[in-house]
Amino acid sequence: MNEDVVRLLSPEGERIEHEDYPLEADHDQLRAMYRDIVLARRTDVESTALQRTGELGLWCPVLGQEGVQVGAAHAMRSHDYGFTTYREVGMFQVRGVDPVELLHLYRGISHASWDPREVGLGIFTIVIGSHALHSVGYAMGIQRDGADDAVLSCFGDGATSTGDVHEAMVFASVFSAPVVFLVQNNQWAISVPVTRQARAPLSVRAAGYGMPSVRIDGNDVLAGLAVTRAALDRAREGGGPTFIEAVTYRRGPHTTSDDPTRYRDDGEVEHWASLDPLDRLRRYLEAEGAIDEEFTARVAAEAEGLGERLRAAIRGMEDPEPLGMFDHVYVEPHRQVQADRAAMQDYLASLELR
Amino acid sequence: MSTQEFALPDVGEGLTEAEIVRWRVTVGDEVSVNQAIVDIETAKAVVELPSPFAGTVSGLLVSEGTVVPVGTPILAVEVRDREPVLIGYGVAHEGTRRRRLRTAGPAPAEAPAVTGGPRAKPPVRALARTLGIDLATVTPTGPHGDITREDLQRMSTTRDTPGSSSTVSIAQSATSGVPAIRLGEVIPVRGVRRAMAEAMVRSMEQAPHVTEWVDVDVSRTVELVERLRGRADFEGVRVTPLTIVAAAIVRSLRRTPIVNATWHDLPDGSAEIEVHRHVNLGIAVASPRGLVVPHVPGVDRMSLRQLAEAITEVTERARAGTLVPADSVGGTITLTNVGVFGVDGGTPILNPGEAAILAMGRILDRAWVVNGGLAVRPVMELTLSFDHRIVDGAAGSTFLADVAAFLHDPVD
Numbered sequence: 001m002n003e004d005v006v007r008l009l010s011p012e013g014e015r016i017e018h019e020d021y022p023l024e025a026d027h028d029q030l031r032a033m034y035r036d037i038v039l040a041r042r043t044d045v046e047s048t049a050l051q052r053t054g055e056l057g058l059w060c061p062v063l064g065q066e067g068v069q070v071g072a073a074h075a076m077r078s079h080d081y082g083f084t085t086y087r088e089v090g091m092f093q094v095r096g097v098d099p100v101e102l103l104h105l106y107r108g109i110s111h112a113s114w115d116p117r118e119v120g121l122g123i124f125t126i127v128i129g130s131h132a133l134h135s136v137g138y139a140m141g142i143q144r145d146g147a148d149d150a151v152l153s154c155f156g157d158g159a160t161s162t163g164d165v166h167e168a169m170v171f172a173s174v175f176s177a178p179v180v181f182l183v184q185n186n187q188w189a190i191s192v193p194v195t196r197q198a199r200a201p202l203s204v205r206a207a208g209y210g211m212p213s214v215r216i217d218g219n220d221v222l223a224g225l226a227v228t229r230a231a232l233d234r235a236r237e238g239g240g241p242t243f244i245e246a247v248t249y250r251r252g253p254h255t256t257s258d259d260p261t262r263y264r265d266d267g268e269v270e271h272w273a274s275l276d277p278l279d280r281l282r283r284y285l286e287a288e289g290a291i292d293e294e295f296t297a298r299v300a301a302e303a304e305g306l307g308e309r310l311r312a313a314i315r316g317m318e319d320p321e322p323l324g325m326f327d328h329v330y331v332e333p334h335r336q337v338q339a340d341r342a343a344m345q346d347y348l349a350s351l352e353l354r
Numbered sequence: 355m356s357t358q359e360f361a362l363p364d365v366g367e368g369l370t371e372a373e374i375v376r377w378r379v380t381v382g383d384e385v386s387v388n389q390a391i392v393d394i395e396t397a398k399a400v401v402e403l404p405s406p407f408a409g410t411v412s413g414l415l416v417s418e419g420t421v422v423p424v425g426t427p428i429l430a431v432e433v434r435d436r437e438p439v440l441i442g443y444g445v446a447h448e449g450t451r452r453r454r455l456r457t458a459g460p461a462p463a464e465a466p467a468v469t470g471g472p473r474a475k476p477p478v479r480a481l482a483r484t485l486g487i488d489l490a491t492v493t494p495t496g497p498h499g500d501i502t503r504e505d506l507q508r509m510s511t512t513r514d515t516p517g518s519s520s521t522v523s524i525a526q527s528a529t530s531g532v533p534a535i536r537l538g539e540v541i542p543v544r545g546v547r548r549a550m551a552e553a554m555v556r557s558m559e560q561a562p563h564v565t566e567w568v569d570v571d572v573s574r575t576v577e578l579v580e581r582l583r584g585r586a587d588f589e590g591v592r593v594t595p596l597t598i599v600a601a602a603i604v605r606s607l608r609r610t611p612i613v614n615a616t617w618h619d620l621p622d623g624s625a626e627i628e629v630h631r632h633v634n635l636g637i638a639v640a641s642p643r644g645l646v647v648p649h650v651p652g653v654d655r656m657s658l659r660q661l662a663e664a665i666t667e668v669t670e671r672a673r674a675g676t677l678v679p680a681d682s683v684g685g686t687i688t689l690t691n692v693g694v695f696g697v698d699g700g701t702p703i704l705n706p707g708e709a710a711i712l713a714m715g716r717i718l719d720r721a722w723v724v725n726g727g728l729a730v731r732p733v734m735e736l737t738l739s740f741d742h743r744i745v746d747g748a749a750g751s752t753f754l755a756d757v758a759a760f761l762h763d764p765v766d
């Protein structure tokens with residue numbers, strides 16, 4: 001990994017001081033972050049297994065990227081709002097969304113079952129880059145409300161090549177919107193390497209929008225925490241947007257439908273495994289005396305329980321009512337949607353299905 | 355106790371079937387939830403499936419090497435009673451008849467026990483199949499006695515040396531690109547072979563083929579290849595007669611762009627011909643997995659050197675089996691080199707969606723009349739098939755004659 005990244009925790013788990021990002025995280029918060037990474041990872045492993053046994057149509061593995069996700073989510077205040085792709089399992093873990101709910105979309109039951117307003121995280125966005133615009137729109141709304149909340153907008157390296165992200169950056173910068181763009185540069189957009197998205201580090205692009213940028217070690221949960229927190233605070237104080245490029249790696253397939261051995265080397269994956277975010281946090285916490293075997297065993301048992309709970313919950317999930325799909329299209333009744341709904345109702349009746 | 359069956363899931367968004375590559379458990383084994391039980395290969399990937407049940411394996415319902423449709427029960431597990439039943443997988447009682455398998459194969463009960471068999475990761479197994487190596491004949495050097503990629507590579511290099519290894523079948527040693535076939539073997543049609551078969555049938559059904567041919571004295575092309583190989587700016591670039599034929603195609607399409615086109619049937623019953631703006635040149639490659647036609651996009655904007663490099667790159671990937679799906683869709687015209695197999699020509703079948711395919715034959719010294727006298731010249735036969743809905747005889751012939759003229763007198 002390039003050395004020009006902000007890093008507060010070395011791969012060996014040694015604490016590195018950085019003058020721009022002093023960080024005093026107490027042991028409770030560090031332990032909470034450790035637990036969040038372990039549980040997010042467990043959700044990931046179990047969901048992948050559920051897909052492989054036919055219970056989910058798809059799953060988007062997160063292995064390797066949990067560090068920055070958990071760190072950044074811990075940097076958010078309760079009223080801050082995040083917009084994510086389909087891969088931010090770590091952030092949902094931190095924000096308290098029951099992992100069972102993450103499965104609804106991938107089982108084809110509903111687009112999302114959590115209340116975004118309550119959780120402060122929008123629904124999974126599959127359309128690459130579109131939510132960058134939603135983020136900026138939301139942030140401009142915060143400005144107009146005169147609130148001191150900030151928005152965290154998460155997307156991948158591939159998304160930076162979309163027009164939507166460009167437009168979002170232009171508006172964010174020109175209106176000084178309170179938004180932080182957090183790009184998880186996981187080196188790959190499906191089978192396209194990041195070298196096909198940019199000739200220079202992605203973070204360099206921010207300068208063209210007149211926006212400060214920081215490149216961080218995305219496998220370092222502490223850098224994720226400190227740098228995101230500073231950027232969110234700057235945003236809420238009227239300082240405008242920041243662009244964070246978190247350099248990390250997707251160690252699993254793009255989705256359960258993908259076979260990464262067709263486009264990349266095992267060696268690359270092994271290299272990044274040696275930079276694992278959980279390993280380095282555990283080493284640090286052990287050296288600090290912040291965790292002991294009893295604690296790690298307890299978290300491991302909790303993760304085991306979570307796996308069982310996910311399996312049991314999938315069995316209990318009921319297929320949705322076909323007419324339910326018309327329910328949340330518009331806030332208020334809409335003529336066309338009502339007509340479509342009636343037509344569907346007739347159709348179903350004609351099949352004598354209901 | 356009750357028996358639960360695990361039905362082959364769709365692991366890749368709309369797949370209809372998969373091949374059982376390797377069982378990781380055998381009858382009588384205790385399995386736990388999420389324990390890896392089997393490797394399967396779909397059109398998209400080789401993946402490992404975990405067990406949804408805990409219990410004792412009572413049956414492997416499909417033998418290795420068999421392709422089965424999604425939904426086919428593949429594994430039976432004896433679970434303790436009141437074990438929760440997964441949605442979508444009904445409880446089958448002992449003695450339930452198994453669904454008949456679509457593809458013939460040895461009865462599952464006779465399948466050799468897997469536990470003692472050779473160990474290798476799925477991509478390595480896939481490579482072994484590609485190289486036609488029986489894993490049982492490989493000495494493993496990896497951790498836990500695993501066979502590694504290097505083990506296979508070592509084996510395939512020694513094998514390529516004539517007379518070295520006894521595992522080479524006669525059929526295989528004959529010509530590179532022709533996979534080994536055992537006498538009496540019944541070959542399941544799947545993967546690349548199935549894709550090839552479907553494309554060829556579609557093409558023959560839809561496009562009225564016309565085939566024309568011409569012989570050409572390629573002395574100057576051969577000289578040009580030699581000259582380019584010696585040139586400093588072509589150092590490290592692989593230049594072959596195929597490179598020059600590719601260049602000839604690009605050049606000749608300028609006069610007859612209709613040869614680089616696609617026929618579209620529209621839903622209302624009418625049709626359109628799309629004349630392509632750029633030339634994406636498909637190269638037919640006999641890969642170890644079968645015929646593949648990856649393409650080099652935008653050859654009309656390339657220098658000769660770029661063209662040579664791009665063709666080398668894509669054919670090497672084709673032979674190594676590392677093409678990505680995008681390589682194989684979007685070609686606009688195809689070049690196939692049948693000369694490497696020692697023949698002159700044939701009646702090439704169009705790649706579906708394309709208007710023309712050119713086959714280049716071997717280069718052979720022949721008696722050739724030059725200025726009224728006999729001379730010995732290297733001669734190549736060119737065969738062009740075109741879709742007569744799109745290309746009429748005049749355009750097709752002009753194009754073929756232009757390619758021949760260029761090879762007779764190439765300008766670099």
Ligand SMILES: Cc1ncc(C[n+]2csc(CCOP(=O)(O)OP(=O)(O)O)c2C)c(N)n1
Pocket residue numbers: 085087126127128129155156157158159160186188189190250254
């Ligand atoms: C607008 C749009 N175009 C294409 C796709 C198909 N698609 C799904 S994921 C993906 C790659 C995204 O890569 P990146 O932004 O780097 O995020 P990552 O998946 O690596 O986390 C693409 C192209 C899509 N979902 N939306």
